[in-house]
Amino acid sequence: MEALVVIGFAxxxxxxxxxxxxxxxxxxxxxxxxxxLGLGVFYRFYPQALLIGEAMIWxxxxxxxxxxxxxxxxxxxxxxxxxxxxxxxFGVGLALPW
Numbered sequence: 001m002e003a004l005v006v007i008g009f010a011x012x013x014x015x016x017x018x019x020x021x022x023x024x025x026x027x028x029x030x031x032x033x034x035x036x037l038g039l040g041v042f043y044r045f046y047p048q049a050l051l052i053g054e055a056m057i058w059x060x061x062x063x064x065x066x067x068x069x070x071x072x073x074x075x076x077x078x079x080x081x082x083x084x085x086x087x088x089x090f091g092v093g094l095a096l097p098w
Contacts, residue, residue, distance in 0.1 A: 001092060002028060002085040009081050019070040024085065027064050031057045058086050 006024045010017040035053045042049035059082075065071055066078035073081065 002089055005085045005088055006081065009084065013077065015072055015077075016070055019068065020065070020073075020081075023065055023068050023071055024061075027061050031061060054086060054090055058082050061085070 002024060003021055006020050007017065009015065010020045035057060038053045039046060039049050058079075062075070062078040062082035065081060066073050066075050071078075
């Protein structure tokens with residue numbers, strides 16, 4: 001799902017598609033297991049852990065997206081892209097049945 005956001009962002013903003021998609025996939029391979037682990041550790045405080053974890057992931061992903069020179073993103077663009085990616089996956093996660 002997030003790859004579709006990245007593709008749309010790259011096309012609309014004329015950014016390097018391949019680099020952004022590969023970066024986003026790689027970053028997600030790291031952040032998603034970390035979020036799952038954090039939620040497991042702090043399961044008693046699930047809502048708070050989820051919000052804090054998502055905020056940390058948003059900023060962490062933005063940081064790494066901006067730091068990869070081939071992506072040609074400044075900090076603001078990386079924050080917007082990361083927020084769009086994470087908002088979509090968070091929203092879909094809320095809509096899925098338990």
